[in-house]
Amino acid sequence: xxxxxxxxxxxxxxxxxxxxxxxxxxxxxxxxxxxxxxxxxxxxxxxxxxxxxxxxxxxxxxxxxxxxxxxxxxxxxxxxxxxxxxxxxxxxxxxxxxxxxxxxxxxxxxxxxxxxxxxxxxxxxxxxxxxxxxxxxxxxxxxxxxxxxxxxxxxxxxxxxxxxxxxxxxxxxxxxxxxxxxxxxxxxxxxxxxxxxxxxxxxxxxxxxxxxxxxxxxxxxxxxxxxxxxxxxxxx
Amino acid sequence: xxxxxxxxxxxxxxxxxxxxxxxxxxxxxxxxxxxxxxxxxxxxxxxxxxxxxxxxxxxxxxxxxxxxxxxxxxxxxxxxxxxxxxxxxxxxxxxxxxxxxxxxxxxxxxxxxxxxxxxxxxxxxxxxxxxxxxxxxxxxxxxxxxxxxxxxxxxxxxxxxxxxxxxxxxxxxxxxxxxxxxxxxxxxxxxxxxxxxxxxxxxxxxxxxxxxxxxxxxxxxxxxxxxxxxxxxxxxxxxxxxxxxxxxxxxxxxxxxxxxxxxxxxxxxxxxxxxxxxxxxxxxxxxxxxxxxxxxxxxxxxxxxxxxxxxxxxxxxxxxxxxxxxxxxxxxxxxxxxx
Numbered sequence: 001x002x003x004x005x006x007x008x009x010x011x012x013x014x015x016x017x018x019x020x021x022x023x024x025x026x027x028x029x030x031x032x033x034x035x036x037x038x039x040x041x042x043x044x045x046x047x048x049x050x051x052x053x054x055x056x057x058x059x060x061x062x063x064x065x066x067x068x069x070x071x072x073x074x075x076x077x078x079x080x081x082x083x084x085x086x087x088x089x090x091x092x093x094x095x096x097x098x099x100x101x102x103x104x105x106x107x108x109x110x111x112x113x114x115x116x117x118x119x120x121x122x123x124x125x126x127x128x129x130x131x132x133x134x135x136x137x138x139x140x141x142x143x144x145x146x147x148x149x150x151x152x153x154x155x156x157x158x159x160x161x162x163x164x165x166x167x168x169x170x171x172x173x174x175x176x177x178x179x180x181x182x183x184x185x186x187x188x189x190x191x192x193x194x195x196x197x198x199x200x201x202x203x204x205x206x207x208x209x210x211x212x213x214x215x216x217x218x219x220x221x222x223x224x225x226x227x228x229x230x231x232x233x234x235x236x
Numbered sequence: 237x238x239x240x241x242x243x244x245x246x247x248x249x250x251x252x253x254x255x256x257x258x259x260x261x262x263x264x265x266x267x268x269x270x271x272x273x274x275x276x277x278x279x280x281x282x283x284x285x286x287x288x289x290x291x292x293x294x295x296x297x298x299x300x301x302x303x304x305x306x307x308x309x310x311x312x313x314x315x316x317x318x319x320x321x322x323x324x325x326x327x328x329x330x331x332x333x334x335x336x337x338x339x340x341x342x343x344x345x346x347x348x349x350x351x352x353x354x355x356x357x358x359x360x361x362x363x364x365x366x367x368x369x370x371x372x373x374x375x376x377x378x379x380x381x382x383x384x385x386x387x388x389x390x391x392x393x394x395x396x397x398x399x400x401x402x403x404x405x406x407x408x409x410x411x412x413x414x415x416x417x418x419x420x421x422x423x424x425x426x427x428x429x430x431x432x433x434x435x436x437x438x439x440x441x442x443x444x445x446x447x448x449x450x451x452x453x454x455x456x457x458x459x460x461x462x463x464x465x466x467x468x469x470x471x472x473x474x475x476x477x478x479x480x481x482x483x484x485x486x487x488x489x490x491x492x493x494x495x496x497x498x499x500x501x502x503x504x505x506x507x508x509x510x511x512x513x514x515x516x517x518x519x520x521x522x523x524x525x526x527x528x529x530x531x532x533x534x535x536x537x538x539x540x541x542x543x544x545x546x547x548x549x550x551x552x553x554x555x556x557x558x559x560x561x562x563x564x565x566x567x568x569x570x571x572x573x574x575x
Contacts, residue, residue: 228316
């Protein structure tokens with residue numbers, strides 16, 4: 001496994017690791033090395049798969065925190081910046097046209113298109129973001145442009161080949177949905193719905209539930225769920 | 237001995253892809269990327285017969301192309317576990333999905349810190365089948381099912397297969413005979429986590445940190461252990477699990493997400509791994525090495541323990557005197573995938 005060193009190791013005294021999660025969640029990658037590291041792996045140089053001592057992990061865009069800013073180009077070459085959408089409710093959908101779970105919600109079921117049709121008219125902005133790295137599944141301007149047409153997606157697909165935006169949000173799967181409220185804060189982070197099967201859409205659409213509450217200026221009842229799908233095809 | 241056994245041996249699944257003899261067969265240029273199968277599943281039985289009112293163990297045995305993997309039924313960042321549906325003759329009952337026994341998986345961290353719990357090469361999921369009290373000796377019943385699962389390398393595809401097996405009802409005095417597949421079931425059973433009782437495991441829940449220590453005073457025979465925790469689907473949320481669920485030595489400090497409103501307790505599997513001993517003829521470990529990394533298997537599973545640590549009521553940051561390790565029957569990771 002490649003272990004690209006993204007951030008320098010930051011060894012922080014034990015105390016901080018016990019601080020409430022919210023402290024470590026401020027959007028932009030402000031990596032904090034988990035203090036757990038100093039308690040384990042003493043003298044172990046074997047680097048068992050999965051152990052990356054020198055790299056911090058951010059919790060991602062957790063509900064209630066500021067949505068990480070980004071500026072990305074879509075499949076038509078147009079640039080979209082979150083900063084330009086101040087005051088709007090925004091739905092971000094992590095996307096990979098070749099992932100079977102994305103196909104399930106864009107082709108077998110029209111989960112996202114249906115959601116878009118209903119909420120676009122209420123002023124909600126939708127954007128898909130593809131964090132597949134160069135050479136990995138789902139990567140490529142032409143492929144994404146073609147699949148946008150094939151799936152009939154009416155909103156832009158933003159290309160994030162470096163994976164930086166995906167990692168700032170903590171996007172794990174395709175699909176993985178983030179909803180940003182009018183204050184620019186994360187209102188929802190998680191799965192599109194509650195059915196992990198191959199072809200069925202769930203009977204609970206978490207994104208829809210959250211959108212209704214956000215638009216009604218109510219607190220979101222379920223602001224966080226475990227997303228499901230294919231892993232985001234990051235390059236490092 | 238009148239018992240007879242007819243096995244479906246998953247031939248139907250293979251037959252869906254004519255021209256491909258099975259796993260590892262060299263395939264012709266596929267028309268579509270999903271035209272070639274990367275895994276197979278077949279239904280196996282442990283004993284050729286079952287007494288009326290008795291139970292026989294079935295197994296969904298998967299073989300997986302090298303480099304590819306399928307998913308455990310506990311928590312993973314991505315993927316989804318196998319699901320199956322069965323048709324049964326009247327009176328016969330299959331264990332509910334939460335009674336299925338899933339062998340301990342391997343930990344897999346992908347690019348972008350995506351933490352999954354997976355099976356490579358082969359796995360057998362154990363499914364008990366109960367015969368009705370009134371089953372007639374000499375009767376042979378056919379169990380039919382369909383399974384569906386996700387198999388991934390870098391990319392993922394769904395695959396499915398037909399599951400079929402037959403079991404004969406034997407008399408009270410007949411000793412059910414092991415089948416040729418009994419060894420696969422035994423190997424799987426050896427990898428199913430045991431309950432925590434008597435396992436020398438201590439868990440202390442203090443604030444948002446759960447410290448788990450295993451074999452505290454034991455001597456390290458055969459190299460320093462590595463302990464890993466694999467959270468069940470209904471385990472309380474974990475903070476930075478990539479960095480905190482695997483450690484060399486005898487203890488883990490897990491950080492839990494106290495804001496998790498859906499799930500309260502820590503539930504999952506604690507695995508104790510040891511370095512592979514390379515002495516000629518040395519086998520040891522349960523069913524081979526785990527945590528393979530591009531073919532370099534370095535650790536083997538010594539044992540795995542079902543863990544259930546109850547969350548303190550009113551978390552104060554003080555030590556939990558009870559520790560609260562227990563393992564009520566084969567509960568643990570709930571099976572059958574989440575809906």
